[in-house]
Amino acid sequence: MKLSKHLIAFQARIGHEFAEPDLLVRAMTHGSxxxxxxxxxxxxxxxxxxxxxxxxAETLMRDDRMADEGQLAPRFNALVRKETCADVAREIDLGAVLKLGKSEQVTGGRRKMALLGDGLEALLAAVYLDAGLQTARELILRLWGERISTVAVDARDPKTTLQEWAQARGMSPPDYHVAERSGPDHAPVFRVAAKLEDGREAEGRATSKRAAEQAAARALLEGLNHE
Known part of the structure; x- marks a missing residue:
């Protein structure tokens, strides 16, 4: 199969030339x-x-031989979650080579977190099938880069951490509400407020409600840590 010039350029961006180009084409083909x-x-x-x-998982275990499962799990989750995959996909401009139906193109599919994250995971599988685990490993370590070495020692979900903080002090779980929703339907921006029972609160913005809640929880935790 002959690749388009865009996919040829994409191969150069990721540093892997496919022996079986049809694997790359399939990896970039959305259901739409x-x-x-x-x-x-x-x-x-x-x-x-x-x-x-x-x-x-093997990289985290190798890099920190003293960490137990309770320490490794949150770091692992932070590195493999869909948001992280989507961030990596944006860095290599994966959205530009996704093959989408008209409906997804019109609604901004090339920027959607879910589509980008799914496409990145499909790409990793394509490289694995094309050249084996070692090549896939090298690609992952290259694309994730400093994310692995700088992942927080306690990389728990900010909402979980904030809830545990509140419960340890006899408070009810934090309340989250959407303060504002702006932007077009295909690219919304949410402003969410996180509020504790004692009245302390903080806000976060993101392109999904879930991510905005995380940002708000993170901002509130940062404020509590500086009190």
Whole structure:
């Protein structure tokens, strides 16, 4: 299969030239444009999630031989979650080469976190099938870069951490509410407020409600740590 000039340039960006180019094409094919002759990337996404998990897990264990499961798990979750995969996808401009149906193109599919994260996982599977685990491992370590070495020692979900903080002090769980929703339907921006029972609160902004809640919880925790 002959690749388009955009996919050839994409290969250069990720540093891997496919021996089987059809794997790359499939990895970039979203269900909105798939057909009987053009399968989508869902099966590759399934495999890529496992390849990523294995590489990240073994790397964390190798880099910190004294850490127990309770310390490793939150770091692992922070590195493999969909938001992180989407961030990596943006850095290599994966959205530009996603093959999408018209409906997804119109609604900003190339910028959607879920589509970018899924596409990145499918890409990892394609590299694994094309060249083996070692090549996939090298790609992951290169793309994740300093994220692995700088992942917080306590990388728990900010909402979980804030809830535990409140409960340890006899408070009810924090309350979250959307203070504002702006932007077009295909690219909304949420402003969410996180509020404790004693009245302390902070806000966060993001392109999804969940991410905005996380940002608000993180901001409130930072404020509490400086009191």
């Amino acid at each position: 444009i798939a057909s009987d002759t053009r399968p989508d990337n869902q099966r590759l996404e399934f495999l890529g999630d496992r390849v990523l998990g294995l590489v990240i």
